[in-house]
Amino acid sequence: MNLRTLVKYWRTILIVAEMNIRQQLMDGFIVFTVLFQPIIIALLGLFMLKDKGADAAMFVVVGSGLTGLWSSLLFISGGSINFERWTGTLEPLVAVPTPFEVIVFGKNLGNVVQSLVSMVVGYFIAALAFGYKLEIQQPLLFAVSILLAIIAFISFGLVIAPVFVMNPNVRAWQNAMEFPVYILCGFLFPVLLLPAWTNPVSWLLPPYWAAVALHGTSTEGASLNQILFAWGMLLLFSVMDLFIASRLFKLMLYKARADATLGME
Amino acid sequence: MQSTTMNAIEVSHLRRTFSSQIGVIKRTAKEVVAVDDVSFRIEEGELFGLLGPNGAGKTTTVKMLTTLLIPTGGSASVKGFDVVAWADEVRKRIGFIFGGERGLYWRLSGIDNLRYFASLYGIDPDVTKKRIPFLLDMVGLNGRGDEKVQGYSRGMKQRLHVARTLLHEPDVLFLDEPTLGLDPVGAREFRQVILNLQSEKKTILLTTHYMFEADALCDRIAIINHGSIIAIDTPGGLKTHVRDLNVVEVETFGIPDGIVEKLRALPFADSLSVEDQGQKQMLLIQTSRGAEAVPDVMSALEGLKVGRVIVREPTLEDAYVRLVGGKA
Numbered sequence: 001m002n003l004r005t006l007v008k009y010w011r012t013i014l015i016v017a018e019m020n021i022r023q024q025l026m027d028g029f030i031v032f033t034v035l036f037q038p039i040i041i042a043l044l045g046l047f048m049l050k051d052k053g054a055d056a057a058m059f060v061v062v063g064s065g066l067t068g069l070w071s072s073l074l075f076i077s078g079g080s081i082n083f084e085r086w087t088g089t090l091e092p093l094v095a096v097p098t099p100f101e102v103i104v105f106g107k108n109l110g111n112v113v114q115s116l117v118s119m120v121v122g123y124f125i126a127a128l129a130f131g132y133k134l135e136i137q138q139p140l141l142f143a144v145s146i147l148l149a150i151i152a153f154i155s156f157g158l159v160i161a162p163v164f165v166m167n168p169n170v171r172a173w174q175n176a177m178e179f180p181v182y183i184l185c186g187f188l189f190p191v192l193l194l195p196a197w198t199n200p201v202s203w204l205l206p207p208y209w210a211a212v213a214l215h216g217t218s219t220e221g222a223s224l225n226q227i228l229f230a231w232g233m234l235l236l237f238s239v240m241d242l243f244i245a246s247r248l249f250k251l252m253l254y255k256a257r258a259d260a261t262l263g264m265e
Numbered sequence: 266m267q268s269t270t271m272n273a274i275e276v277s278h279l280r281r282t283f284s285s286q287i288g289v290i291k292r293t294a295k296e297v298v299a300v301d302d303v304s305f306r307i308e309e310g311e312l313f314g315l316l317g318p319n320g321a322g323k324t325t326t327v328k329m330l331t332t333l334l335i336p337t338g339g340s341a342s343v344k345g346f347d348v349v350a351w352a353d354e355v356r357k358r359i360g361f362i363f364g365g366e367r368g369l370y371w372r373l374s375g376i377d378n379l380r381y382f383a384s385l386y387g388i389d390p391d392v393t394k395k396r397i398p399f400l401l402d403m404v405g406l407n408g409r410g411d412e413k414v415q416g417y418s419r420g421m422k423q424r425l426h427v428a429r430t431l432l433h434e435p436d437v438l439f440l441d442e443p444t445l446g447l448d449p450v451g452a453r454e455f456r457q458v459i460l461n462l463q464s465e466k467k468t469i470l471l472t473t474h475y476m477f478e479a480d481a482l483c484d485r486i487a488i489i490n491h492g493s494i495i496a497i498d499t500p501g502g503l504k505t506h507v508r509d510l511n512v513v514e515v516e517t518f519g520i521p522d523g524i525v526e527k528l529r530a531l532p533f534a535d536s537l538s539v540e541d542q543g544q545k546q547m548l549l550i551q552t553s554r555g556a557e558a559v560p561d562v563m564s565a566l567e568g569l570k571v572g573r574v575i576v577r578e579p580t581l582e583d584a585y586v587r588l589v590g591g592k593a
Contacts, residue, residue: 015384023372088367091333092429095356096385103385257335260283260328263363 001101001158001246009102016106021114024076033075034111038068038118039125045188046130055219057132062218063211065119066187069153070207072115074178077108077157081165081252091262094253101158101249108157112150141227142217148234149210155238156206158245162252186211190221206237273344273437273468274307274330280338281325299325301492302339307485309436310466312459314473314483318589322492323472324363327441330470331361343437360430364442366422371415375406375425378414379432386433393432400428404458420451427458437468444478456482476582486581490589500581507579507587510535511555513562515548516572527565533558538586545572551583 006013024030045060081104084090093103126132136142163170182188184201185208191199202208213230216222222230256262281300286292300322307313315323328334330341332352340347346354362368370378376397383393401410404424414422423443430438440459444452452475459482463469473479479486480500487497496503520539525548529537533554540547552558556576563571 011390012384012387015381019370019373019377019381022377023370026372087370088363088365089370091363092361092368092382093385094333095331095359095361096382097353097357097387098385254335257333260334262333263328 001099001105001242001249005099005102006105009098012098013102013106013109016103017110017113020107020110024110024114030072030076034068034072034115035118035121037071038064038115039121041067041188042118042122042125046126050130054132054134055221057126057130058134058136058218059215059221060188061119061122061126061134062214063187063189064122065116066185066207066211066214067182068115068118069112069149069210070181070185070187071178072111073108073153073157073160073207074174074181076111077104077154078160078164078174080104080107080111080157081161085262088263094256094262099249100253101245104158104161104249105154108154108161109150111157112153116146116150136218137220138217138227141224142214144231145210145213145217145227148231148238149214152206152210152234152238152241155241155245159241159248162245162248166248166252166255181205181207184208186215203233206234206241209233209237271309272306273309273311274305274313274342274470276303276305276326276330276339276341278339279303279326279329279336279341281322281329281334282337298492300329300336303489303492303494304339305487305494305497307468307470309468310463311484312463312469312471312482314471314479314486315489316473316476316479316486316585317489321489323489324441325492326489327361327363327439327470327472331359331439332356357433358435359437359439360433360435361439362423362426362430362441362443364423364445366419366446369414369422369425369429372413374411374413375401375417375421375428376410378425379410379428382429383432388433396432397428400431403431403461404428405454418451420447420455423447423451423455424458427455427462431462435467438462438470440469440471442472442474444473444475452478476580476585480581488585488588496588503584503588504579504581505584507551507584509553510551510579510583510587511553512577512579512583513548513550513552513555513558514573514575514577515550515562515566516574517546517548517566518544518570518572520546520548520569524566524569528562531558531561531565533561536587549583549586551579551587 042060042064045064046057049056049060084093094100123134127134184198185205191202209230212222213227213234216227279300280302283297283299284294285297287295303326315326317323325334329336330343330348332348332355335349342348343355344358348355379397380393401407404427406421406424414425444455447455456478471483483500485497485499486503487494525539528534528550533552535551538549550562559574
């Protein structure tokens with residue numbers, strides 16, 4: 001999948017995202033995963049760092065939002081293809097002219113955008129319930145960081161979904177992959193606090209670079225060079241993931257058609 | 266590549282096998298042949314039925330023709346495009362419905378389901394706005410489109426499937442047991458929808474278990490059993506297979522072990538099937554002796570509680586039973 005494909009199908013992607021959000025707002029598990037769990041994490045963090053100032057509160061707000069993004073990616077985007085199979089909609093979706101990876105891109109867009117709501121709610125909780133005067137240090141750079149983070153999360157989700165479909169054994173580790181990534185990617189506290197040997201693992205994870213960019217632009221935690229480097233890594237991972245995803249989707253769909261696993265009879 | 270044929274669907278020596286694993290510790294692979302050397306052609310605008318018992322290979326055949334399954338052998342084309350090599354071209358020209366309630370987004374309204382699929386088919390939003398009310402009206406869901414699908418009856422869901430399938434105005438339709446589970450009124454309404462589609466010159470491949478449905482709707486019927494086509498003809502032509510026979514229908518109330526075997530062993534019983542109808546059973550005996558067979562049948566049933574006994578002309582179902590072996 002490339003930029004031209006995304007531009008060609010932009011209208012379809014938006015409708016898929018809209019329909020995805022509208023369906024998921026009625027699913028208790030999803031609402032908890034992308035909204036309530038990050039808010040609970042935000043509340044815990046805000047209580048724990050009660051006297052550490054507005055910068056720490058902003059770190060918690062952004063970090064808890066990132067936990068929502070990751071959980072959404074892992075559970076909802078990761079399980080999106082299997083969800084379609086269970087509901088019997090996978091076969092009609094595969095049979096439409098729109099490339100299947102474009103459809104999953106739209107679904108991931110909906111997942112990522114809806115999970116950002118938790119960041120906004122966390123912001124208001126910190127401001128209204130805890131009385132912090134929160135200020136995003138570099139609003140323009142933060143906005144660019146959000147955009148790049150969204151693209152990186154969507155692209156990473158496009159790799160995860162076919163991997164989970166083709167390897168049920170990997171899917172069994174889904175639950176075990178939630179909290180370690182919160183820690184390894186520095187969502188809730190800086191990775192500098194972790195042993196140095198874990199750092200290369202963090203560097204290989206796109207959410208880590210999203211955290212560097214978002215924390216760095218919302219607080220006074222990073223220089224412009226660090227932010228630019230994080231943006232570069234987000235773009236690099238996005239391009240790589242989209243390339244890998246398009247191959248994986250071709251392989252997955254061929255395998256599903258050969259093995260008769262598109263439907264569930 | 267597209268051929269110059271006038272046939273909407275061409276199937277040539279199509280074969281599909283599935284492999285499965287048996288055993289837990291010592292695992293051995295087992296190959297099951299679902300479709301074996303199936304060939305047929307469907308003309309443009311024809312309503313073609315594919316009949317067969319459960320597991321005969323109907324759905325597997327349809328899934329290969331709708332590009333959802335890759336054949337193990339042979340070839341098939343729809344509108345001249347090979348279903349494997351030109352899957353994308355085939356998909357633009359076909360619509361399909363698999364029986365049952367799945368395949369829709371229950372948490373969305375009927376209109377949103379259609380809007381969603383219209384966007385996936387790349388239909389212009391302005392066209393979609395006009396087409397959705399037209400289709401809802403056509404399938405009898407006018408005024409119900411705003412309701413969530415989870416509140417629809419089974420029949421309404423089936424009709425929404427039809428509307429979804431027709432969004433991109435496909436030339437060829439695959440309807441796999443579309444009336445499965447519908448109540449009699451819903452099934453009758455659905456059959457009318459199928460007839461309307463036929464009048465629009467759509468090419469339709471219909472699979473069904475219901476013989477009267479196939480008899481009433483189809484121009485030609487192929488009977489498939491154990492993965493192979495055993496007969497292809499018009500409904501009238503298939504009935505000639507049992508032209509020499511009559512059917513003795515005997516209503517019984519509880520059949521002890523051994524009776525069916527005893528009846529099958531009667532020299533004049535060409536084939537026999539039993540329909541379980543709750544507390545009673547209907548024995549259907551095909552015989553060339555007609556009414557003359559009744560005394561012998563009754564003597565074989567001696568001691569049993571017997572209700573109505575009828576001797577009638579054979580139907581398509583009787584032809585089907587004879588062709589698939591009368592082991593129902």
